[in-house]
């Protein structure tokens with residue numbers, strides 16, 4: 001198992017060479033998906049360090065952009081080993097980053113993992129307006145809607161989306177899960193989602209439970 005703290009630190013330091021070396025060694029060791037999920041968690045914590053430096057004005061927007069590219073590269077390396085266990089119980093899920101928010105790294109991680117677990121995934125991308133979520137859920141008769149967002153304003157967009165589902169008379173036909181750094185139990189209640197998580201692997205397990 002690789003040194004998780006060293007990986008978190010290397011991401012926080014934006015040390016691409018070290019990140020790639022650690023991850024390539026890890027993938028070559030043929031890890032279990034549980035170990036791979038721990039590595040995703042270490043990457044996530046590294047991004048929090050980047051966020052803290054940004055808040056303290058030690059990193060700038062250019063560093064955030066680089067961090068985003070670095071994490072996308074990390075996830076590409078990890079893709080062959082991450083993913084929920086494929087239970088063969090498939091369902092369909094619409095995912096997207098909510099209106100006003102361009103952050104898609106966490107959403108992409110969740111989408112890859114839930115797809116690896118056997119779900120049919122309809123990924124609407126970033127900055128998705130409520131009406132687009134509603135139309136897609138209706139079109140593909142999705143069992144689950146997964147919304148992602150990391151900006152504080154994402155909470156309002158998630159709430160507007162659940163309201164739009166309600167107004168379309170569809171709220172009872174679809175389970176709603178939300179993810180991303182700012183989601184909490186309180187936000188979940190306020191939004192009217194069924195559940196929330198800041199851990200993609202946990203999100204996959206919840207979705208599997210829903211389509212049993």
Ligand code: B12
Pocket residue numbers: 040043044047048049050051052054055061064065066067068069071095100101102103104105106107109110145146147148149150151152153177178179180181197198199200201203204
């Ligand atoms: C990388 C980054 C960027 C990149 C994004 C690149 C990309 N392609 O996504 C870029 C440079 C574009 C960017 C831009 C901006 N950013 Co930015 N960014 C970040 C940073 C450093 C990391 C975010 C991230 O990828 N985290 C790692 C992922 C893996 O974590 P995650 O999203 O939580 O996902 C995990 C779980 O939550 C879960 N999950 C996520 N989604 C879902 C969905 C479902 C359904 C499920 C089940 C699970 C799930 O799975 C993932 C794995 O476990 C954060 C700092 C931080 N602490 O978050 C700031 C941060 C989010 N950004 C911030 C800001 C301010 C901005 C800008 C406004 C900066 C600017 N002045 O322009 C813009 C906003 C643009 C916009 N409108 O969206 C602030 C937000 C403040 C706030 N409270 O609103 C933060 C917190 C930095 C800070 N501390 O100030 N950013």
